[in-house]
Amino acid sequence: MTLAGRIALIALLFLSCALSPARADVADAQGQNLEVSLITYGPGDIYWERFGHDAIELRDTVSGEEVDFNYGMFNFDEKNFFLNFARGRMHYLMDAEPTTDEESYYVQVGRSVTRQRLALTPQQAAALRDFLFWNLRPENVGYNYDYYIDNCTTRVRDALDRALGGVIKARLTTMPGGMTYRQQTIRLMSAQPWLMLILDLGLGPYADHPLNAWQESFLPEELQKNIRAATVSNGHGGTMPLVQSEDLLSPNRLDVPPAAPPDLRVPLGIAGLLVAVALVLTWRRARFAYATLGSVFLVFAGVAGLLMLTLWTLTEHHSAWANANLLLFNPLAFVLIRALWRSRRNLAASRLANATVMLQLIALLVALLFHLLPGVVQQNQPWVLFALPCWLALAWTFRQHKQIQ
Template sequence: MTPLRHITLALFIAMSWLLASPTHASVANAPAANLEIALVTYGPGETYWERFGHDALQVRDTVSGESVNFNYGEFDFDQENFFLNFARGRMNYMMGAAFSDIDESYYIETGRSITRQRLALTTAQAGALRDFLLWNLRPENRHYGYDYYIDNCATRVRDALNRALGGALKAQLAARPGGMTYRQQTLRLMSNQPALMLVLDLGLGPYADHPLTLWQESFIPMVFQRAVENVRIGDGKGGWQPLVSDSRIVSANRLDTPPASAPDLRGPLALAGLAIAALMLLARRFWPTGFTLLGMLYALAAGFVGWVLLVLWTLTAHHSAWANANLLLFNPLAWLLLPSLWRARRGITPSRFIDGVIAMQLLATIVAVVLHLLPGVVQQNQPWLLFALPIWLMLAWRLRRPV
């Protein structure tokens, strides 16, 4: 996805096409036989919304030389209630278009790679794709409800191309397994921003851990770029030919390249959990006030995370965050421990009610572990289990009511 940069130009282009005289040579009115279609893929950028890359369909009139890039996934921070709608999972994104050299200049300037793959479409397919893109660019058609995984810039380009190919693209890619899950791709691409990566991993539910087909995994532009290299289509003469007839790098990448696989968070989070638990244990013995401060800080954070996870599940359209098992580890019950943690600095033991709250939290943690061990597709939240378990065990031990 990309911030809105081309809306004025896109509308100008659209109106120009609608009002152009038949004698004006352009992509809009060129004969289908003169059209050349290419898939243009832009590598990841440095800003968090650029980490997943971007792509576009390029339509070029080989006679006039006019070339236009059609792309999806544009958004506008100034849009009314943008951040509120974003939080609710109701994101209004747009299709855009720009002359190819103008569109690609931004990515060249920012150091992002550009790869252009010329597609071997028939005359009828190229004309149908051009007509669909022009229709989709109209003001009444250009807006759509964005979804990170199933309806983003890459899936819209993929679907438009599949439409022109009569479903041949989906038939081939859906029959092949993907290489990673939604979670793994997310962590891999966000690994250069560790804090945001951890927040996303914490907030993703079991939806993000289902195995994907190559069709589904093509929500990543770079995955789709590689996938189309192995697609074959009819050549119009009863035979078969590669979909990609030519591929070249227009501009090389000058930024850090994302790792090939997702980072393993189990070790770092397990060590972090053990370190916090050990620090609390030492503080409880040698600095009771420090234990209180650490315990209250953890309880506040756990309760806050729990409320956020609960809201994401029950009050938003972020379906990738629904039914999150981390809610068993971090939940609003933690805030009930705050008074007891405050009194602990004076050695006051908690009430039987707090004993019950601690028991409920330990039970919830055990349930989270059991859910993780069940056969089949389960949420891959092992790093957070390893983080939270030693801390909750330590707090339960130090806050338990003497028998």
């Protein structure tokens, strides 16, 4: 079924429920007959599934009807989808499906399925149900997606918190988070190293701010873990756990993401040293190989710089703004490519090339000094360790000839 068809079906379901008040189902069940659960799906194999997924399940204990509400729908066929994605204007949709249909897919592909039954009062359960069906209306079903602060999990988190009168946020904002946005991202994307490195290079200082448990609950598994600490009133002057029971409905059959993010400093530092040694050796013995290898590095630096600059100035990907890696890789690298090939013919670098190298070395020094300043700083040490020996090797080779007058 197409996405438009699914939305039309949801609208018809909502309308039929509104016109049939005597029907016993989730849409018109009494609050005391509604059971509310948080459903958490483990990470999948495809890169957009690596962060996991979740849903709110409503069950009518009288009719037995179960419906999963989630906020993770997107449409590749949307007009200008990929252009909007590049600009950071991603449009996602809410969806609702019978629980059996929703969960069967995750069971089939081997992703874990966990249900946490929550302690909501009848009034809170009915209010949550009404909000979710209101949210399903065509005029309310869409939202502007953000990876970290407005995604399929934060929408679920916020809907539950709204129904509970803010008790989840009040509790979780007092608890420290375990990792930053960057650490969680590279941890979950480590199964695709090339994509992990691209994301780590492209994330700016926003991704390195310390998080509390409320913010870190942008991930399904963190929300699942963190709400275990939340409590609600028991109606008799005391409190009780928000999570009344937790059941693993289907075990994970896929590779489990690591518990901690990989340390990229050693592999990138070694890679930078290898490139630097290769540049020096080929400059001495194989000038064509030197020019080729140096050009590959400079093209990488220039293209990476252009992309980071574009993300900062022309898109709404605020997690990529003010990226300190621009001090390491930037479009000025393109200026030096001609000097490399002149060196192959034993010709000295021009004044412009030497000035560019000097400017780049100053930028490297600034990048290093940033890590000596107090406060939050972008955690780009792996890329500093990669870039530093490469640029030093290039600067050394350029200084082996007299400057052209």
